[in-house]
Amino acid sequence: MSSQLSVQALQWTGSSLNVLDQRALPAHIRYDEYRDAAGVADAIVSMRVRGAPAIGIAAAYGVVLSAKYHYPDPTWQDKVARDIDLLAASRPTAVNLFWALAQMRDVLAAAPADPLAALAAKAEAIHADDIAANYAMGERGADLIGGACSVLTHCNAGALATGGYGTALGVIRSLHRRGQINKVYADETRPWLQGARLTVWELAQDGIPATLIADSAAAWLMKSGKIDWIVVGADRITANGDVANKIGTYSLAVLAKRHGVKLMVAAPSSTLDLSLATGDAIEIEERNPNELLADCYLGGDSLVGAWNPVFDVTPAELITAIVTERGVVVDPGLHGVRSLAP
Numbered sequence: 001m002s003s004q005l006s007v008q009a010l011q012w013t014g015s016s017l018n019v020l021d022q023r024a025l026p027a028h029i030r031y032d033e034y035r036d037a038a039g040v041a042d043a044i045v046s047m048r049v050r051g052a053p054a055i056g057i058a059a060a061y062g063v064v065l066s067a068k069y070h071y072p073d074p075t076w077q078d079k080v081a082r083d084i085d086l087l088a089a090s091r092p093t094a095v096n097l098f099w100a101l102a103q104m105r106d107v108l109a110a111a112p113a114d115p116l117a118a119l120a121a122k123a124e125a126i127h128a129d130d131i132a133a134n135y136a137m138g139e140r141g142a143d144l145i146g147g148a149c150s151v152l153t154h155c156n157a158g159a160l161a162t163g164g165y166g167t168a169l170g171v172i173r174s175l176h177r178r179g180q181i182n183k184v185y186a187d188e189t190r191p192w193l194q195g196a197r198l199t200v201w202e203l204a205q206d207g208i209p210a211t212l213i214a215d216s217a218a219a220w221l222m223k224s225g226k227i228d229w230i231v232v233g234a235d236r237i238t239a240n241g242d243v244a245n246k247i248g249t250y251s252l253a254v255l256a257k258r259h260g261v262k263l264m265v266a267a268p269s270s271t272l273d274l275s276l277a278t279g280d281a282i283e284i285e286e287r288n289p290n291e292l293l294a295d296c297y298l299g300g301d302s303l304v305g306a307w308n309p310v311f312d313v314t315p316a317e318l319i320t321a322i323v324t325e326r327g328v329v330v331d332p333g334l335h336g337v338r339s340l341a342p
C-alpha cells in the first residue's frame with residue numbers, strides 16, 4: 001500500500017526516524033534523522049512534523065527510540081516513562097498524540113518478553129493502520145459526496161499530516177481518482193501557511209490541480225457559488241461531535257451555513273475523544289505571538305502584541321458529516337459520535 005504514497009512525512013528505518021522538515025517546504029525537501037525521544041519531541045514542538053495523526057505516529061516511534069536508548073539499564077522503564085511524559089508535553093490539542101502514547105504505555109505494561117520488538121511492532125502498526133484508515137475514509141467520503149463537485153480545504157490534512165494519503169486530502173484524492181473533482185481550492189491558512197506551503201504542493205505532487213485563496217476570500221468564494229463542499233481534518237472530536245481543527249475552521253463553518261455549502265470532517269477514529277462531552281473542554285494551543293508579529297514589533301518594549309490561538313472548535317450543529325474509517329455520522333449535531341466507538 002505504501003508504495004502508492006507520493007509524499008511521506010515520516011520514514012522509520014528500524015533504528016531511527018527520518019522526519020521531513022515541513023518548515024522548509026516547498027522550497028527544500030530535507031529529512032532530519034532522529035535517534036532519541038528528546039529529538040522527536042523537539043521535532044513536534046518546532047513543527048518539523050505536524051498534523052494530528054502524524055504527531056501521534058512520530059511520538060510512538062519516539063517511545064521506541066527511547067526504549068532502544070535505555071534498555072537494558074536497570075531503570076530503563078522509568079527513563080522511558082519520563083520520555084513519554086516529554087513527548088506528551090509537546091503539543092496539547094491533537095488527541096492522537098495522547099492516544100498513541102497510551103497504546104505504547106499499554107505495551108510496556110504488558111511486560112512482553114522482548115520489549116524492544118513489541119514496542120517497534122506497535123509503532124509500525126499504528127503507522128500502517130493510519131494509512132489504511134485514510135484509504136477507507138477517502139472512499140467513504142467520496143461515496144458520501146457521490147458525484148462531481150468543487151471543494152475547499154483548510155490547513156493541510158494530507159499525507160504530510162498523517163502516515164500517508166491524508167484525511168481531507170484522502171477524500172479529495174479518492175474523488176480525483178473517480179474523475180469527480182471539478183476544482184480544489186485551498187486556504188492559505190495563516191499564520192503558518194499550511195495551505196499555501198504544504199497543501200497545494202502536496203496536491204501538485206499527485207498531479208491534482210489546486211487553486212490557492214487568501215483565507216479572507218473564503219466568504220466571497222462561497223457567495224460566488226464556486227464550491228459545494230468544504231472538506232477538513234480534525235485534531236480532536238468530542239462525544240457530541242464538536243471538532244477542534246486549525247484556526248479558521250469555525251469561521252468557515254459559519255460561512256458554510258450562511259451559503260448552503262456542506263462541511264465534511266474526515267478523521268481517523270484515533271481523533272475521537274469520547275472522554276470529553278463537548279468541545280468546551282478541549283485545550284486550545286496558543287503559539288508564540290512572534291509567529292504573527294512583523295519584525296519591527298518584536299522588541300521587548302513594543303506596544304504591539306499578538307494573540308495566536310492555532311486551533312478553534314466548530315460546534316457539531318454546523319457540520320454536515322463526520323467521516324471515519326469505522327463509519328460516517330451525518331448530522332453529528334443531532335447524533336453525536338458515540339456510535340463510532342469500537
Ligand code: MRU
Nearest residue numbers: 050051052155157161233234246
Ligand atoms: O498546527 P498543525 O499544522 O499541526 O494543525 C494541523 C491541523 O489542524 C489539521 O487540520 C489536523 O491535524 C488534521 S490532519 C489530518
